[in-house]
Amino acid sequence: NAGVTQTPKFRILKIGQSMTLQCTQDMNHNYMYWYRQDPGMGLKLIYYSVGAGITDKGEVPNGYNVSRSTTEDFPLRLELAAPSQTSVYFCASRPTSYEQYFGPGTRLTVT
Amino acid sequence: ELKVEQNPLFLSMQEGKNYTIYCNYSTTSDRLYWYRQDPGKSLESLFVLLSNGAVKQEGRLMASLDTKARLSTLHITAAVHDLSATYFCAVDMSAGNTGKLIFGQGTTLQVKP
Incomplete structure (x- = not known):
């Protein structure tokens, strides 16, 4: 199993x-989940999904x-990129039990 | 407001010493997670705590959960340099176990030889 994969690794x-x-x-x-991590901070949930066809907002959608x-x-x-969206983005997935498995992340810079 | 607060945010310690990281949260939950993050890397799951009084141990790390006090601790015993990393606690505050995690700010641990 490759686990959780994310592309790209970096983007400007x-x-x-x-x-x-x-x-x-x-x-x-x-x-499945999308988080963002700003420098020196914890992760914040953007959106999540409990199954195919079902999505919902998190803390910072x-x-x-x-x-x-x-x-x-x-x-x-991301439709209209703004500097405030500069962050590292992590995707995660979880079976019906509890533990979330994280992907390697995408580092995004908006200038 | 749903909040998860870790204390301390930065910890520099000598090898061989013991220390505890605290994680307080603002509302009822019995699902708490500890993760480790190395610089520039993703998150690695350390512990899953699912009930009041839960205690888990792995090597030099031990985590516990007190849901009545809304407090979890991560205890480090006889620290070694390899434990240097940032440690996050995260609390699932969702009503239906949807896994909507609220993360603490992280505690950066630096273990000096």
């Missing part, structure tokens, strides 16, 4: 550009969108 965006962060898991987990058309994939969309 200009203000106003759009992009999609990809997240895929091969563990057949129902639950503004400026982001998600979709979940398959169990494996949970892409995060």
Whole structure:
């Protein structure tokens, strides 16, 4: 199993550009999550999904969108990038038990 | 407001010493997690605590949960340099076990030889 994979690893965006962060898991987990981590801080939940076709907002959803058309994939969309979205983005997945498994992260800079 | 607070935020200690990291949270929950993060890396799960009085141990680390006090501790015994990292606690405050975690700010541990 590859676990949770994220692409790209790094990205620099200009203000106003759009992009999609990809997240895929091969563990057949129902639950998936997107977090952001600002420098020196803990993670904050952006969006989550409890299964294909079902998504909901977390703590900091503004400026982001998600979709979940398959169990494996949970892409995060930034429509109009702003400097405040400069962060490291982590995707995670979880089976019906409790522990979340994190991907390697995507480091995004918006200038 | 849902809050998770860790104390201390930074800890510099000598090898061989013991210390405790505290994690306080603001509302009822019986699901608490400890993670480790090395610089520039992702999060690694350390402990899952799912009931009042739960205690888990792995090597030099021991975690406990007191849901009545809304407090978890991560105790480090005889620290070694390899334990240098940032440690996060996270609390699941969702009503339906959806795994919506609220993270603490993290405690950066530096173990000096």
